[in-house]
Amino acid sequence: MSASERVFDVSGSTILVVDDEPINLEMLERMLVSGGYREVVTTEDPREVEPLVEQHRPDLLLLDLTMPYRDGFQVIEALKARYPGPCDLPPILVLATQQGEEFRHRALEMGARDYVTKPFDRIELLMRVRNLLEVRNSIKVLRDEKRVLESMVVERTREIHDTRLQVVRRLGLAAEYRDNETGMHIVRMSKISELLGRALGMQEEALDLLLNASPMHDIGKIGIPDHVLLKPGKLDEHEFELVKTHAIIGADILSGDDSELMTMAREIALTHHERWDGTGYPHGLQGEEIPLVGRICAVADVFDALTSTRPYKQGWLREDAVEYLRSGAGSQFDPTVVDAFMGRLDEVYAICDEYQDSTGIDDDLLALAEESL
Structure with a gap:
């Protein structure tokens, strides 16, 4: 009718x-x-x-x-x-x-x-x-x-949101597979980032965005040649400058979409290698010029990268990585973020234990990485 x-x-x-x-x-x-x-x-x-x-x-x-x-x-x-x-x-x-x-x-x-x-x-x-x-x-x-x-709009909005999340997760995994066999680094890093964001008082909506945007932090690695990205030894000056471009490449890849999710993902990709003292890259931002999500992801990313075994290095002991963060507070890292990290070490270690790397890639592992984000 x-x-x-x-x-x-x-x-x-x-x-x-x-x-x-x-x-x-x-x-x-x-x-x-x-x-x-x-x-x-x-x-x-x-x-x-x-x-x-x-x-x-x-x-x-x-x-x-x-x-x-x-x-x-x-x-x-x-x-x-x-x-x-x-x-x-x-x-x-x-x-x-x-x-x-x-x-x-x-x-x-x-x-x-x-x-x-x-x-x-x-x-x-x-x-x-x-x-x-x-x-x-x-x-x-x-x-x-x-x-x-209104119901149709809600459903369509949810579908768009879910599609964006799938893009984020799969591109993040694709980038991670360049130098990590399982892609679980982005799971651990994103969950540690969410943990730190909660400790620093971020609201639930922002925490959800952080959890789902942070896996894109290193998407720009897709644009770095394998002979540089996977080099087993120390990079020379030219190679290091080439690696540093991944922040700009990542931001460019994530541009063109003004959704809150992609905007935060672009912000993280661009700023997670900036340093508190202004000596980071790509723009040499200093202190609170660096967005909070970039400062959070810098701590989460460095800790998990240090403790992860890669084709070109052995993973550090957790205690050594924690000491590295402590010594870098106020220079490389936002001291407030480091304090939040130190106050939740047990929860950080629990995340690392739950989402450990494994050898090889299979469908079950891919599903675990995706479902965990």
């Missing part, structure tokens, strides 16, 4: 009629039923209105003004207090014997949508009922369609 068909099909609407005169209720019910409305609820007692509205969720309320216990104005006030949302309260068609404008104006000012006087003209009453129900139904259709669209 199309939206327009749903708008004009009001015969299934629920109508609540409130009038203290039984003869009026009987007459109104007959009029509405003869007009094609199948769900008509009636009451003579205005004190029953709120429970009936709660029970039946009517699409329209026909309300008499002059009644015992509570008049129609008091009923409207009570309903507005209970259902403050503009779409929560059903439209109210006031029924009254009063001809004075002050009654009509007051009822409309209080929120009634229409006003008819007794005795009723059947055709006029049914037309007013239909008009109000069509408006009500239109609002409900639009609200439902809005919910559907």
Whole structure:
């Protein structure tokens, strides 16, 4: 059924009629039923209105003004207090014997949508009922369609986010496989980065970005020739300058996407080799000129790189790597980040133990690396 068909099909609407005169209720019910409305609820007692509205969720309320216990104005006030949302309260068609404008104006000012006087003209009453129900139904259709669209947007946003994460993870792994047989370095490094970010007070959303952006820190290694990247001995000056270009290469690879994830990944790739004292590369940033995520990843990356065995080196003992970080606080590293690292050594070691390197690459190991990020 199309939206327009749903708008004009009001015969299934629920109508609540409130009038203290039984003869009026009987007459109104007959009029509405003869007009094609199948769900008509009636009451003579205005004190029953709120429970009936709660029970039946009517699409329209026909309300008499002059009644015992509570008049129609008091009923409207009570309903507005209970259902403050503009779409929560059903439209109210006031029924009254009063001809004075002050009654009509007051009822409309209080929120009634229409006003008819007794005795009723059947055709006029049914037309007013239909008009109000069509408006009500239109609002409900639009609200439902809005919910559907919002749900589609959420789903599409999630799909885009998931796709970006897959790109990040696989490119990060591809870069890591250049000089590490398993790619678990980026898992450990990203989880240590998240740990440090949490210790430094980063919010959950930012921590999630950090966890998923940090694996791209060395994506620029893709652009470094194997004979340099995998050289078993010490690099000469020209080779070292060539390796240093991986920060710029990584930032270039990650450019062109302004999402929060890729923006942080680009920032990390560009700045994780900057030094606290300004002697790092590629731009010689100093102190807090270096983004916090770059300072965090510098500590996490260096520790795990030092303790990892690569084709061109043996891994350091953890205690030696910790001492290296301690001695570099204030020169190579942000001392605040190093302090956070030292305060969570047990958790850092637990991450290293859980995500150890293994020899060779297989599907299970690839899945573990991807699922861990």
